[in-house]
Amino acid sequence: MSRNKEQLQGVTHLGDKDNNYGLDYSPQLLEAFENLHPDEDYLVKLDCPEFTSLCPVTGQPDFGRIIIRYIPDKLMVESKSLKLYLFSFRNHGDFHEDCVNIIMKDLQALMRPRYIEVEGRFNARGGIAIHPFANHGDEAHQAMVQARLLAMFSL
Numbered sequence: 755m756s757r758n759k760e761q762l763q764g765v766t767h768l769g770d771k772d773n774n775y776g777l778d779y780s781p782q783l784l785e786a787f788e789n790l791h792p793d794e795d796y797l798v799k800l801d802c803p804e805f806t807s808l809c810p811v812t813g814q815p816d817f818g819r820i821i822i823r824y825i826p827d828k829l830m831v832e833s834k835s836l837k838l839y840l841f842s843f844r845n846h847g848d849f850h851e852d853c854v855n856i857i858m859k860d861l862q863a864l865m866r867p868r869y870i871e872v873e874g875r876f877n878a879r880g881g882i883a884i885h886p887f888a889n890h891g892d893e894a895h896q897a898m899v900q901a902r903l904l905a906m907f908s909l
Contacts, residue, residue, distance in 0.1 A: 780842040781860045785835035789826045795868065798830065799823045802840055805874070810847035818850065818876030820857065825868040825895065831861060850876045854886040862890055869895040871902055885909075 800822040807816050820840065839860070843853060851874075858872040871889035887906045891899040 777845050778842060779846040779856075780839065781863075783835055783839040783842060784860060784864045785832040786829040786864050787832055789828055789830050792826070792828055795825050797823060797825060800831075800833065800836065802836075805840055805843065805853075807843040807850075807853050808845060808847040809879075810849060813847065814879075816850065816876055816879065818874055820854070821873040821875070822857070822861065822870070823873075824861070824865070824870040827866055827868050827892075829865040829867075831865055850874050850884045851886040855888045858888040858890060868892050869898055873906075 802820040802822070805818050805820045808814065809816055822836075840857075846853075848856070854872050854874040858870060861867070861872070862870055869889070869891040871887065874884070874886045876884045876886075887903070889899050889902055
């Protein structure tokens with residue numbers, strides 16, 4: 755099943771040869787497209803191993819990996835727009851925990867997935883690596899929200 759132009763309406767970054775990497779945090783870069791399989795519960799995992807943000811106090815760069823898992827409902831995030839969005843954190847000063855929660859909330863607002871989780875695996879700085887985790891689910895996935903949160907404690 756191929757997508758038609760109507761189904762791709764609103765997907766503007768994909769295929770655009772002029773990659774405009776903004777210098778400021780920009781949630782408006784995120785784009786979504788229609789999920790053609792809304793009758794199924796299935797998992798989408800996005801692994802972003804080159805995430806960069808700034809320490810809000812020192813301005814020093816922080817490097818890490820962002821892993822996003824979600825069960826889509828009607829919409830899905832377009833991956834190039836996600837790349838541009840994540841790149842917009844490059845000059846954004848926030849703590850690791852804040853970055854993970856902001857990413858989850860922005861994706862939640864964009865797609866309204868059935869379930870979403872965002873995990874940050876930040877490189878050690880000062881001898882401490884920080885791995886924040888945030889998740890959210892609709893009413894039908896509340897047991898999963900609790901189970902995943904508890905499971906993350908054992909890692």
